[in-house]
Amino acid sequence: MAPYDTHATLAHADASTCTASREEQMHTRFGTLTIKPEHKLEMPKGPFGFAGYTQFALADVPNQAASQFRILQSLEDASVSFIVLPIAADNGWIDAKDFQAACQSYCFDPNTSGLLLIATMRRDANGQVQTTVNMKAPIVLDTAHQLARQVVFTGEGYSIQHPLEL
Template sequence: MPKQKQTLIIPRLGTVRLSRRDIFHFPAGLIGFEQLKDYILVGSPDMEPLRWLIAVEDPTVGLPVLLPWYVLPHYELPAAYTDVTTYVPLVVVTLAAEATQITVNLKAPIVLNIRSRQGQQLILPGDRYSATHPLMLSADVASL
């Protein structure tokens, strides 16, 4: 992790200056990227509500993410992760050429602990949520 500000060049997104407090450490990595442990969350007003979770060790690895409530207003996490002053859940978006083919993974949310700067990916039990839920922003969000 950088001790002072460092510059990270992110393909397709540009240059970002970051410091240690910008980084979320994932002790177990993410599914499919277990070797990458440190990530930053990058976004801009023209991309809202989408953000990118970018691997600091390999900035070519970036996952498009958004808050699950943009898709499903009543999305629920396990009780241990419901304190919104501590945890920020994100769901991974699978992009596609056709908008009707874009999906979100509600089954395996990424949870950021904004106090400890730690992150982890959960796999929720049961079949309540899908790993390939069609992306249609909820009417509640669209009206904001």
């Protein structure tokens, strides 16, 4: 199994919730994103460095070549967004006991939770895009309750700039 999960999204809200809410369009630095009600989530403490932002949504990346990534878009400020890589709990990159401990610390059910790795894309001297992900401080996502929290793993095996081979 690939360490990343291209289908990791929030659990769908029940049908009565979805009919009451409609998709929204949001103009961002990535273009116009479609925000689905079932992909909205709350980060009570916000991502590190962005504590004032607590309402987010996961949206598809407009570029089909990067379809394994998602955009974690602030619903409070169109200029605040992160490219993230959804990964399954059994990804082989994050130790299962660290994932379990993170879920336990936030009272998240590990069976309905996953991880988002914040990605950074840079061009090297040759113009090639180099992608790294932050495995040291992933976002734990409770899909059942549409909640997310960023954690910091203390183990030395996690890098903040883990190279990603695409």
